[in-house]
Amino acid sequence: MTNALLPDPVAPRTAVVSRSTAETKITVGVNLDGTGVARLHTGIGFFDHMLDQIARHGLIDLDIQAEGDLHIDGHHTVEDVGITLGQAVHQAVGDKRGIRRYGHAYVPLDEALSRVVVDFSGRPGLVMNVPFKSSMIGTFDSQLAHEFFQGFANHAFVTLHIDNLRGENAHHQAETVFKAFARALRVALEFDPRALATIPSTKGSL
Numbered sequence: 001m002t003n004a005l006l007p008d009p010v011a012p013r014t015a016v017v018s019r020s021t022a023e024t025k026i027t028v029g030v031n032l033d034g035t036g037v038a039r040l041h042t043g044i045g046f047f048d049h050m051l052d053q054i055a056r057h058g059l060i061d062l063d064i065q066a067e068g069d070l071h072i073d074g075h076h077t078v079e080d081v082g083i084t085l086g087q088a089v090h091q092a093v094g095d096k097r098g099i100r101r102y103g104h105a106y107v108p109l110d111e112a113l114s115r116v117v118v119d120f121s122g123r124p125g126l127v128m129n130v131p132f133k134s135s136m137i138g139t140f141d142s143q144l145a146h147e148f149f150q151g152f153a154n155h156a157f158v159t160l161h162i163d164n165l166r167g168e169n170a171h172h173q174a175e176t177v178f179k180a181f182a183r184a185l186r187v188a189l190e191f192d193p194r195a196l197a198t199i200p201s202t203k204g205s206l
Contacts, residue, residue: 015091023076034061046140058182082151101200103188107180112167114176134170
């Protein structure tokens with residue numbers, strides 16, 4: 001007998017969201033139950049590299065196509081990709097029935113170590129402590145990592161804590177942050193086989 005309360009393992013958790021402003025035109029497609037396939041074009045090479053970490057280590061298929069006012073700088077593009085990705089993940093995850101809800105990960109890369117903790121709480125919030133050792137990583141302004149995660153947290157309705165515990169190389173710092181974010185997302189979005197029929201909250205909704 002099929003229990004209608006259980007998540008259908010065949011039902012795809014996918015979404016496609018587009019955002020168009022005077023500053024950017026962005027389309028984001030996600031498959032939360034993917035294999036880590038990524039099709040990325042933001043015009044910022046290092047940012048594409050970081051988004052690829054989210055796909056690969058989160059096992060989330062990502063299709064992100066962005067056109068932004070890069071003749072000014074990367075701020076609007078990076079922030080708006082974070083917003084649009086957050087909207088897509090929020091749409092794809094649905095009512096969150098059966099998911100683990102919480103995820104955390106520590107990821108090292110040589111001398112760098114970062115920790116990310118995520119809660120699909122329905123309450124957006126970001127606490128980020130990443131003292132980058134360089135202001136630029138290639139053509140990527142390291143300050144924009146905060147703008148990306150702020151946009152994501154606000155529009156995915158998640159609580160997100162990000163800490164770079166140590167690191168001397170800004171590339172390594174950023175890469176451990178994005179990889180840890182990916183792994184934390186993967187854990188939080190997995191179905192809990194012991195609680196497939198329930199919303200993971202005493203409130204009954206998230």
